[in-house]
Amino acid sequence: xxxxxxxxxxxxxxxxxxxxxxxxxxxxxxxxxxxxxxxxxxxxxxxxxxxxxxxxxxxxxxxxxxxxxxxxxxxxxxxxxxxxxxxxxxxxxxxxxxxxxxxxxxxxxxxxxxxxxxxxxxxxxxxxxxxxxxxxxx
Numbered sequence: 001x002x003x004x005x006x007x008x009x010x011x012x013x014x015x016x017x018x019x020x021x022x023x024x025x026x027x028x029x030x031x032x033x034x035x036x037x038x039x040x041x042x043x044x045x046x047x048x049x050x051x052x053x054x055x056x057x058x059x060x061x062x063x064x065x066x067x068x069x070x071x072x073x074x075x076x077x078x079x080x081x082x083x084x085x086x087x088x089x090x091x092x093x094x095x096x097x098x099x100x101x102x103x104x105x106x107x108x109x110x111x112x113x114x115x116x117x118x119x120x121x122x123x124x125x126x127x128x129x130x131x132x133x134x135x136x137x138x
Contacts, residue, residue, distance in 0.1 A: 001068070002068050005067075005068075013103070013107075014107040014110070016045075017103060017104050017107045018107060018111070020042065020045040021041070021042070022042065022045065022103075022104040023104045023107055023108040023111065024099075025098060025099030025100050026099065027039060027041075027042065027099075028042065028095070028099035028100065028101075028104075029096070029099040031043070032095070032096050032099070060072055060074070083134075098119060100116065100119055102123060105119050105120055105123065106120070
């Protein structure tokens with residue numbers, strides 16, 4: 001049952017990303033280009049995502065364990081430290097340059113593998129290098 005729920009959640013997430021247009025880098029760059037030909041349509045996606053997340057967090061915080069009796073992994077760190085800020089800046093720069101972030105890249109790769117294959121390989125290599133660097137720094 002747990003795997004079916006994971007599959008359905010991933011499927012709904014992927015369909016949402018496709019329907020919203022987030023797998024289209026041109027649409028994402030159009031949304032981020034607020035001083036040019038700005039396309040505000042992705043703001044509705046963000047508002048919808050924030051709304052669902054707010055309701056989800058309210059439901060999660062009322063429970064001790066999940067429906068599958070697993071402990072929730074909620075973030076506990078509330079500090080704005082250098083690692084978080086540098087990571088957010090790098091993420092934003094990368095997103096703004098190519099118009100793709102990890103979730104849409106995975107979904108887009110499943111739909112059209114050629115244009116996003118290099119992005120996914122680069123992302124995975126970068127994640128491995130960052131993990132290795134963080135393990136050394138600790």
